[in-house]
Amino acid sequence: MNNAPENRDPRIDQAAVTDESLLLAHEKFLGKQPDEKARYRLLPLNLLFVFSGLIFFGATYLGRYSGHFDPKVFDETAPRGAAAAAAAPVDxxxxxxxxxxxxxxxxxxxxxxxxxxxxxxxxxxxxxxxxxxxxxxxxxxxxxxxxxxxxxxxxxxxxxxxxxxxxxxxxxxxxxxxxxxxxxxxxxxxxxxxxxxxxxxxxxxxxxxxxxxxxxxxxx
Amino acid sequence: MINAPTHASLAEVTAIDTRGRGPLLLLLVAAVAWLVLSGILALIASIQLHSPAFLAEYSWLTHGRTQALRETAFVYGWAANAGLAIGLWILARLGGSSLRALNWTIMGTLFWNLGVAAGLVGIATGDMTSFALLQLPRYVQPLLLVAYAAIAIPGVLAWSGRRMNRTYASQWYIIAALFLLPWLLIAVQSMLFWAPVRGTLQAVAAGWYAQGTWTLWLAPLALAGAYYVVPKVTGRVLPSYEFAPLAFWTLIVIGAWTGGRHLIGGPVPAWIATVAVVASVMVLFHHVVLWLNLRVVFSGTGNAIVFMRFGFVAYLASGVLAAFTAFRGIAAFAQFTFMTPALEMLGLYGAISMFFFGSIYFMMPRLTGQPWASGALVVGHRWLVMLGIAAGIVALVVAGWIQGAALLDPDLAIDAVLERVKPALLASTAAHLILLGANLLLFVNVLQSAWAGCRANLPAGTPFRQPATLEATAS
Structure with a gap:
C-alpha cells in the first residue's frame, strides 16, 4: 500500500499520514516482536555479524596501537615499556x-x-x-x-x-x-x-x- | 487507503502549529539571516585564500577572523536557530499538544542571537578563543548557555507532557540534542575558560567539544527532521525500524569518542588517537542502521524529499569518509590540506544543512497555514544549493589532493604549491558565490512567507490534503 501524494507543487509538501498513526505504526516494531515461526528473518543476524565484526576490529586495533594506554607513549607502534626507556635524563x-x-x-x-x-x-x-x-x-x-x-x-x-x-x-x-x-x-x-x-x-x-x-x- | 477524519486532531494543521507560529518563525528568520551573513563571510574568506591582499587593510576582515566569523555565524547562528525551531516543532507535533511556556523561547531566542552578534563583534575585534568551533569570546559563553536553556524549555515540557506514551525516533534524537549541548558547553567552558586544564589536555577537551557539536548536537537535530519528514511524505513505515534504537545509542555513546582523530600527529598520548580511530569505525554501525531505516527516502516525491535525499547521501558519505580519513596513514596525507574543509563542508553543509532545509520546507507551510510565497524561489534555491555544495566539495577535494601531493614533493617551493592549488580555490570561491545566491533566495522566500503567515489568519488546513492513517504493514 502506498498512498504517498504526488507533491508536484514545490510550494507545499503534502503529508501522506497523520502524526498519530506515524507513532502508532512505528511503535509496534519496538520492544517484543510477535513470534512468527514460519518467518525466519536474516537481518538481525546480519546486523549482529556486522556489529561483532566492528567490535573484533576495534579490539584488535586497540590492542595493537593503544600504546598500552600509557600516558607517556606517543608512538602507537612502540613496544611495551618503551616509555620508561625513552625518558632521557634532563640536562x-x-x-x-x-x-x-x-x-x-x-x-x-x-x-x-x-x-x-x-x-x-x-x-x-x-x-x-x-x-x-x-x-x-x-x-x-x-x-x-x-x-x-x-x-x-x-x-x-x-x-x-x-x-x-x-x-x-x-x-x-x-x-x-x-x-x-x-x-x-x-x-x-x-x-x-x-x-x-x-x-x-x-x-x-x-x-x-x-x-x-x-x-x-x-x-x- | 484514505481514511475520513474521525477526530479533529487528525487534521494536518492544527492549533499545535498555529500556537507555535510566532516564536518558531522568529527562530527560522534569525537562522536564515545568519546563513546569509555566514555566506558573505565565507565568500570573503574563500577569496582571501587565493588573493591574500583582499580586504587585508581592515584588521577585522583578515583571513583568520573571517574564517572564525564564518564558522561561528554558520554553527551558532544558522544551525542552532534552525535546529531548535525544527526540534521544538517536531516535539510539539509528536507530543500531541501545543508548545507551552513559549515566552522562554522568545526571550531565549533574543538573547541567544544578541549573544552570537556580540560574539561576532568580539571575534572581529580580536577577542576570539583559539579553539575550533568554540571561537566565541569567553564573555558571551555563559550568556549563550543560559539562552539555550531558555529556548529549550518548551521542548522539554512538550516531551515530559506528551499526550501519548509512545515515542518515536525523532523525539529521542531531539531530546538528546537539547540536553547534550548544555552538557558539552558546561564541561568545555569549565575546562578551557573558568578553570583551565593544563597543557595538551586543552587540545583534547577542545577536540572532544568540536566533535560533540557535530555528533551529539547538530547531527541528532538533523536526523530527527529526516526521521519525521521521510515517513510523513512517503507514507511508508520505515523499514527495519526495530533497529532504530541501536542507531541512536551507537551515535550517542560512541559519537563523541571520535574527537581525538583531529589530534593525530599532535602531542597527545597515542591511545587517544587510537581510541578515536576505533570509535570512528564503530560508529559506522549507526550509519548501517540509518541506511536500513531511511532508504525509503529514495521512493518519495516532492521538494522536501529531494533535500532529504541529498542530505542522507551526504551524511552516509561523511560517516564513511570520517572513518577512512581517521586512519593514521591517510590522516598523515589528508590532515592540514583542503581535504579537512572539504569534509567539514560535506558534513555541515551537505548533510546537516540539507536535512535542515528539507525539514524547513516541510514545516514552514504548516506554521504559516499556507504554501510558500514563491514556488520559483523554492526551485531556484533547491538547484543552486545542490550545485553550490557539490561544486564546493569537489573543488576543495581537488585542491586538497593537489596540495597533499605537492607538499610531499621536496623539489617544490611553498609558493609553487599554492600556484598549483589556485584554480581549484577559484572554483571553490565560485561555489561559495552560488551558495550565497541560493541562500538569498531562501531568505527572501522565508521573509515573504513569514510576513504573509503573520498577517493573514487563514482557517488552518485550507491548502492541506487530509493525510491518511499509516498502517504498519511494511517491514
Whole structure:
C-alpha cells in the first residue's frame, strides 16, 4: 500500500499520514516482536555479524596501537615499556638556564653581573661558589637586608623561589638553576643535587626570608 | 487507503502549529539571516585564500577572523536557530499538544542571537578563543548557555507532557540534542575558560567539544527532521525500524569518542588517537542502521524529499569518509590540506544543512497555514544549493589532493604549491558565490512567507490534503 501524494507543487509538501498513526505504526516494531515461526528473518543476524565484526576490529586495533594506554607513549607502534626507556635524563644545565632566564635574570641580569646597588652579581660571588647549604637556603626562602658580595655592599630584598612561594620552583628546578649558575660566567663550583635541596627543605620547613647574619652558621 | 477524519486532531494543521507560529518563525528568520551573513563571510574568506591582499587593510576582515566569523555565524547562528525551531516543532507535533511556556523561547531566542552578534563583534575585534568551533569570546559563553536553556524549555515540557506514551525516533534524537549541548558547553567552558586544564589536555577537551557539536548536537537535530519528514511524505513505515534504537545509542555513546582523530600527529598520548580511530569505525554501525531505516527516502516525491535525499547521501558519505580519513596513514596525507574543509563542508553543509532545509520546507507551510510565497524561489534555491555544495566539495577535494601531493614533493617551493592549488580555490570561491545566491533566495522566500503567515489568519488546513492513517504493514 502506498498512498504517498504526488507533491508536484514545490510550494507545499503534502503529508501522506497523520502524526498519530506515524507513532502508532512505528511503535509496534519496538520492544517484543510477535513470534512468527514460519518467518525466519536474516537481518538481525546480519546486523549482529556486522556489529561483532566492528567490535573484533576495534579490539584488535586497540590492542595493537593503544600504546598500552600509557600516558607517556606517543608512538602507537612502540613496544611495551618503551616509555620508561625513552625518558632521557634532563640536562640540569639546560633546565637551569631556562629557569634562570624566566625567574632570576630580571634582577641578576642575563650576564650574571647584577645591578648595583640593589642586585648583587652572581659571577664570581663567594655566596654562589661557596657553601651549597647557604645558597640553597637563599633560593628556597629569599633574603632581605644588607649583604656584602665581592667586597661591595648591597641592600634589597630577594623573594623566595622555593615550593609554595610565588615562583613555586620544585627541588629539581632549584637544583638545576643552582648547578647552572655555579658553572656559568667563570664560576666553577660543583653541581647541587636534588637530594641536597630536598634535605635542606625538609630541615628548615617554611619560613620568611633570611638575613645575611642568620646565614653565617651555614657558611662552611 | 484514505481514511475520513474521525477526530479533529487528525487534521494536518492544527492549533499545535498555529500556537507555535510566532516564536518558531522568529527562530527560522534569525537562522536564515545568519546563513546569509555566514555566506558573505565565507565568500570573503574563500577569496582571501587565493588573493591574500583582499580586504587585508581592515584588521577585522583578515583571513583568520573571517574564517572564525564564518564558522561561528554558520554553527551558532544558522544551525542552532534552525535546529531548535525544527526540534521544538517536531516535539510539539509528536507530543500531541501545543508548545507551552513559549515566552522562554522568545526571550531565549533574543538573547541567544544578541549573544552570537556580540560574539561576532568580539571575534572581529580580536577577542576570539583559539579553539575550533568554540571561537566565541569567553564573555558571551555563559550568556549563550543560559539562552539555550531558555529556548529549550518548551521542548522539554512538550516531551515530559506528551499526550501519548509512545515515542518515536525523532523525539529521542531531539531530546538528546537539547540536553547534550548544555552538557558539552558546561564541561568545555569549565575546562578551557573558568578553570583551565593544563597543557595538551586543552587540545583534547577542545577536540572532544568540536566533535560533540557535530555528533551529539547538530547531527541528532538533523536526523530527527529526516526521521519525521521521510515517513510523513512517503507514507511508508520505515523499514527495519526495530533497529532504530541501536542507531541512536551507537551515535550517542560512541559519537563523541571520535574527537581525538583531529589530534593525530599532535602531542597527545597515542591511545587517544587510537581510541578515536576505533570509535570512528564503530560508529559506522549507526550509519548501517540509518541506511536500513531511511532508504525509503529514495521512493518519495516532492521538494522536501529531494533535500532529504541529498542530505542522507551526504551524511552516509561523511560517516564513511570520517572513518577512512581517521586512519593514521591517510590522516598523515589528508590532515592540514583542503581535504579537512572539504569534509567539514560535506558534513555541515551537505548533510546537516540539507536535512535542515528539507525539514524547513516541510514545516514552514504548516506554521504559516499556507504554501510558500514563491514556488520559483523554492526551485531556484533547491538547484543552486545542490550545485553550490557539490561544486564546493569537489573543488576543495581537488585542491586538497593537489596540495597533499605537492607538499610531499621536496623539489617544490611553498609558493609553487599554492600556484598549483589556485584554480581549484577559484572554483571553490565560485561555489561559495552560488551558495550565497541560493541562500538569498531562501531568505527572501522565508521573509515573504513569514510576513504573509503573520498577517493573514487563514482557517488552518485550507491548502492541506487530509493525510491518511499509516498502517504498519511494511517491514
Amino acid at each position: 640540569p644545565v639546560a633546565m637551569g638556564r631556562t629557569v634562570y632566564t624566566t625567574v632570576c635574570a630580571a634582577c641578576h641580569q642575563a650576564t650574571g653581573q647584577g645591578l648595583p646597588p640593589a642586585f648583587p652579581p652572581l659571577a664570581g660571588s663567594e655566596w654562589v661558589n661557596g657553601s651549597e647549604e647557604r645558597v640553597i637556603r637563599i633560593v628556597l626562602h629569599g633574603l632581605s637586608g644588607p649583604i656584602k658580595v665581592a667586597g661591595t655592599d648591597y641592600n634589597s630584598v630577594m623573594p623566595a623561589a622555593g615550593p609554595g612561594s610565588g615562583f613555586n620552583l620544585s627541588p629539581e628546578k632549584i637544583a638545576a638553576v643552582l648547578t647552572y649558575v655555579r658553572q656559568e660566567w667563570g664560576n666553577s663550583a660543583p653541581p647541587v643535587s636534588v637530594e641536597k635541596v630536598r634535605e635542606v627543605q625538609g630541615q628548615v620547613g617554611s619560613r620568611g626570608p633570611w638575613t645575611a647574619a642568620e646565614l653565617e652558621p651555614f657558611a662552611q
